[in-house]
Amino acid sequence: MTDTTTPGDLLYTPSHEWLRRDGDNPDEATVGITDFAQDQLGDVVYLDLPAPGTPVAAGEVCGEIESTKTVAEFYAPVSGEVVATNGELADTPELVNESPYGEGWLIRVRITDGAGLEGMLDAAGYRAQAEAS
Amino acid sequence: MGESHGPGSDGGLHTLTLRDRHEVAGSRFAPFAGWEMPLRYAGTVREHEAVRERVGVFDVSHLGRVWLRGPRAASLLRSVTTFDVNTLEVGRAHYSLYCNESGGIDDDVLIYHLPGERWLIVHNAANADEDLARLQSVAGDDAAEVTGDTVMLAVQGPEAIGLLSAVLGDGLAALAPRDCVELDWAGSPVLFARTGYTGEDGGECIVEAGGAGALWDALVGGGATPVGLGARDTLRLEAALPLHGNDIDGTTHPYEAGLGFAVSLDDGAPFTGREALVEAKARARSRRLCHLMASGRGVPRAGFAVHEPGGAAVARLTSGTFSPSLRLGIGMAYLPVELASPGVTLEVDVRGRALPVEVVRRPFYRKARNT
Numbered sequence: 001m002t003d004t005t006t007p008g009d010l011l012y013t014p015s016h017e018w019l020r021r022d023g024d025n026p027d028e029a030t031v032g033i034t035d036f037a038q039d040q041l042g043d044v045v046y047l048d049l050p051a052p053g054t055p056v057a058a059g060e061v062c063g064e065i066e067s068t069k070t071v072a073e074f075y076a077p078v079s080g081e082v083v084a085t086n087g088e089l090a091d092t093p094e095l096v097n098e099s100p101y102g103e104g105w106l107i108r109v110r111i112t113d114g115a116g117l118e119g120m121l122d123a124a125g126y127r128a129q130a131e132a133s
Numbered sequence: 134m135g136e137s138h139g140p141g142s143d144g145g146l147h148t149l150t151l152r153d154r155h156e157v158a159g160s161r162f163a164p165f166a167g168w169e170m171p172l173r174y175a176g177t178v179r180e181h182e183a184v185r186e187r188v189g190v191f192d193v194s195h196l197g198r199v200w201l202r203g204p205r206a207a208s209l210l211r212s213v214t215t216f217d218v219n220t221l222e223v224g225r226a227h228y229s230l231y232c233n234e235s236g237g238i239d240d241d242v243l244i245y246h247l248p249g250e251r252w253l254i255v256h257n258a259a260n261a262d263e264d265l266a267r268l269q270s271v272a273g274d275d276a277a278e279v280t281g282d283t284v285m286l287a288v289q290g291p292e293a294i295g296l297l298s299a300v301l302g303d304g305l306a307a308l309a310p311r312d313c314v315e316l317d318w319a320g321s322p323v324l325f326a327r328t329g330y331t332g333e334d335g336g337e338c339i340v341e342a343g344g345a346g347a348l349w350d351a352l353v354g355g356g357a358t359p360v361g362l363g364a365r366d367t368l369r370l371e372a373a374l375p376l377h378g379n380d381i382d383g384t385t386h387p388y389e390a391g392l393g394f395a396v397s398l399d400d401g402a403p404f405t406g407r408e409a410l411v412e413a414k415a416r417a418r419s420r421r422l423c424h425l426m427a428s429g430r431g432v433p434r435a436g437f438a439v440h441e442p443g444g445a446a447v448a449r450l451t452s453g454t455f456s457p458s459l460r461l462g463i464g465m466a467y468l469p470v471e472l473a474s475p476g477v478t479l480e481v482d483v484r485g486r487a488l489p490v491e492v493v494r495r496p497f498y499r500k501a502r503n504t
Binding site: 042043045046048064066068069071094097 | 176179455
């Protein structure tokens with residue numbers, strides 16, 4: 001965790017995703033992977049993300065992230081439907097490394113079941129969990 | 134292995150002499166062949182690009198280094214390696230192999246011929262103990278490991294020779310590929326060879342430990358980007374250079390691996406594996422190490438199955454990675470000869486998805502040549 005950041009206004013999963021509820025629609029959220037996760041993965045080279053319209057379920061695999069070193073699965077933090085995928089990542093996957101909480105976001109989800117939110121961690125909880133792992 | 138840096142407290146791994154400098158340079162470490170090695174500093178892709186476009190420096194002190202000296206050295210070396218060292222002039226280095234009696238490749242090595250009947254053999258780290266034992270079994274006390282206290286730095290990239298000339302002396306630019314010389318650098322002996330494992334121009338320096346930190350500082354201060362094992366692998370794979378333990382091992386022979394240039398049979402001299410290699414050379418090949426380039430998204434990795442389109446598996450990848458230069462997946466596999474031709478299209482099973490690949494000529498990447 002040494003040099004990586006964990007913004008205080010996001011929610012986190014133990015599997016290193018973050019979720020931000022923003023914008024005009026309170027039922028929608030932006031999802032990505034944490035700075036710690038991108039740092040562990042190394043250079044991201046391909047992402048396999050769910051297309052808009054795809055249903056996702058909290059805690060289940062919904063995509064894959066390939067780095068030069070390894071491949072990691074990406075878990076949906078909440079249940080709902082994908083409404084947007086970050087198309088910039090097809091040509092510039094390095095955005096996930098350079099801006100994991102900004103331009104390197106992965107998907108936007110319309111939340112149909114907020115149950116998953118209750119199990120998410122705040123920044124302090126996530127840091128404690130990541131440092132212990 | 135460098136005996137002077139015995140297993141440390143960290144899980145019995147050998148520690149690099151310059152570990153502190155790697156840490157200052159931002160290294161993330163990983164265990165490799167019994168050593169705690171820099172895996173990456175600024176990031177594998179950035180380090181890779183630095184070597185392709187400018188110059189990078191690698192600490193490769195994990196490689197085994199053994200001296201063989203004296204009037205018997207050449208004939209002893211000839212008896213255990215595939216290349217005829219008697220043709221190797223003083224001041225030259227050549228790639229060679231240790232084969233077993235079946236002709237399989239027990240290790241691939243670089244042999245340097247130095248003045249005064251001295252030979253240096255550089256071994257892969259994972260095989261260094263066995264290789265030293267092999268040399269000692271034929272040479273006895275004539276084989277002596279470089280007594281640990283050296284550091285080996287590879288400096289690679291289009292700007293490498295310029296930087297090395299500025300640091301070590303102007304004479305280096307006049308050296309041909311695989312030439313080697315001994316220098317004195319600020320009071321420290323340095324063995325320099327115009328060799329490498331990236332497909333770029335450059336060289337490798339073996340320096341006494343006492344002078345190693347200053348040499349590292351001069352190279353990095355002169356613009357060399359520190360490069361870890363992650364980029365060492367992507368660079369060598371783009372250059373289609375085999376990695377022992379992955380692409381070649383005791384069950385593969387040099388001819389099917391495309392390494393016939395490292396085997397001398399014409400001098401008639403006996404060496405371990407010669408009989409099997411004579412037979413292998415005469416026999417029709419059943420498979421050949423081939424180079425595969427992906428045409429779709431996905432990273433082929435070592436161990437993944439290679440199929441004919443829609444058909445059964447015909448091979449497994451011995452290496453695979455994402456090529457930062459080509460921005461595509463690349464890999465190697467031993468294909469049946471009927472499929473081992475450039476242009477043949479196949480599929481790699483990437484966790485259940487078929488990634489289309491094409492057999493291409495080696496290397497995947499060739500450095501731009503100045504005209």
